[in-house]
Amino acid sequence: METARVIGEYGSGASGPLLLVTAGIHGNEPSGVVALQHIFKELQKCKPDINGCVVGIAGNREALKKNVRYIDEDLNRIWTRENLQNDVPKSSEQKEMCNIMGALNRYPKTNYSKRYFLDCHTTSSDSLPYISVQDVNDNLDWAGNFPTYIVRGFSDLIKGDIDHYLSSQGITGFVFEGGQHQSETAVANHEGIIWLAIKKALGLDLTSITRYPECVENFKDKNAPEQKIFDIVHRHSLKEQDDFKMEPGFKNFTAVKEGQLLAYHNNEQIRSGHNGHIFLPLYQSKGNDGFFIIKEIGN
Structure with a gap:
C-alpha cells in the first residue's frame, strides 16, 4: 500500500499533550495505517475540540508497498544507540528509521504538556487484542486505562524496537496488537483503541464525532478480553x-x-x-x- 510518512495530524488549536500513533513498522501489518486513515478523515470532517495534537506516522513504507515484513532487516530491531548515531544508513530499514526520526523531531517535548505514543501491530496467528508494555516511566499506569490483556517485558527482551526507543525519550506509551494480519477485526480494534487514546490523552468527546465510532464499543465490550497482566x-x-x-x-x-x-x-x-x-x-x-x-x- 502507498502512504505518506505523516498519515495525518489534527489539533483544534488548544494547547495540551501530544499523541503519536505509529503504524506499519512491519510492512505486512497495514491495519494500523488503514485505521489511522479512517480516523483522520473523520477528524477532518467533524473537527471536534481536543487539547493538544494527534499525529499518525507510517513506519516501513517500502515494505508496506510490497506487503512484506521488511526489505533488508527488521525495522523493529534496529533502534539501537549505534544505529541512531550512524550518519550513513546501511539498509532500507535504516533509511526508514532516519526518515521516521525526522518526522518525530517535528514534535519536540517543549511544545507539549506531555507526550504519549501508541505503536500499532498485528500478529501472524489469530489472536485476542492485547497491549505490550515496557514497565518504565508511567507506561504501565497509562496502559491500565485500556480494557484488554497487558503483557509486560517484551521490550526488555527484544532490544532495538521503536517503543523501547520512544520510552527512553520519556514518551509514555505502549504497543497495541490488534489481531491477525489483514483481518477486518484488526482494523476495527486499531480504530477502537486509537479513538480511546485520543479521548483519554487529549480529552476528545466521542459523541462529537458525527458517526459515533461503534468500533470503540465493539472493542471494549466484544473484542477485547477482560484486563489481565502477564509477564514473559x-x-x-x-x-x-x-x-x-x-x-x-x-x-x-x-x-x-x-x-x-x-x-x-x-x-x-x-x-x-x-x-x-x-x-x-x-x-x-x-x-x-x-x-x-x-x-x-x-x-
Whole structure:
C-alpha cells in the first residue's frame, strides 16, 4: 500500500499533550495505517475540540508497498544507540528509521504538556487484542486505562524496537496488537483503541464525532478480553539460517503445559519448560523469535 510518512495530524488549536500513533513498522501489518486513515478523515470532517495534537506516522513504507515484513532487516530491531548515531544508513530499514526520526523531531517535548505514543501491530496467528508494555516511566499506569490483556517485558527482551526507543525519550506509551494480519477485526480494534487514546490523552468527546465510532464499543465490550497482566518467562530465539516449524493450532494466550510439544527447531523437538500461555507463535517465513511463554501475574 502507498502512504505518506505523516498519515495525518489534527489539533483544534488548544494547547495540551501530544499523541503519536505509529503504524506499519512491519510492512505486512497495514491495519494500523488503514485505521489511522479512517480516523483522520473523520477528524477532518467533524473537527471536534481536543487539547493538544494527534499525529499518525507510517513506519516501513517500502515494505508496506510490497506487503512484506521488511526489505533488508527488521525495522523493529534496529533502534539501537549505534544505529541512531550512524550518519550513513546501511539498509532500507535504516533509511526508514532516519526518515521516521525526522518526522518525530517535528514534535519536540517543549511544545507539549506531555507526550504519549501508541505503536500499532498485528500478529501472524489469530489472536485476542492485547497491549505490550515496557514497565518504565508511567507506561504501565497509562496502559491500565485500556480494557484488554497487558503483557509486560517484551521490550526488555527484544532490544532495538521503536517503543523501547520512544520510552527512553520519556514518551509514555505502549504497543497495541490488534489481531491477525489483514483481518477486518484488526482494523476495527486499531480504530477502537486509537479513538480511546485520543479521548483519554487529549480529552476528545466521542459523541462529537458525527458517526459515533461503534468500533470503540465493539472493542471494549466484544473484542477485547477482560484486563489481565502477564509477564514473559521464556523466549525461544532464532538465527536467520535456522529451520523452525511451530506445531499447528497455537494462538496467542493458548494455555500450555510443562513438557508439551510446541515446535521443531532444526529437526529437534522443542517442549515447553513452563506451565503458562503461548505468546507470539511464529507462523510466517521471517522472524527472529519462534515463540514466548507468558504467565499471568498472581498465578
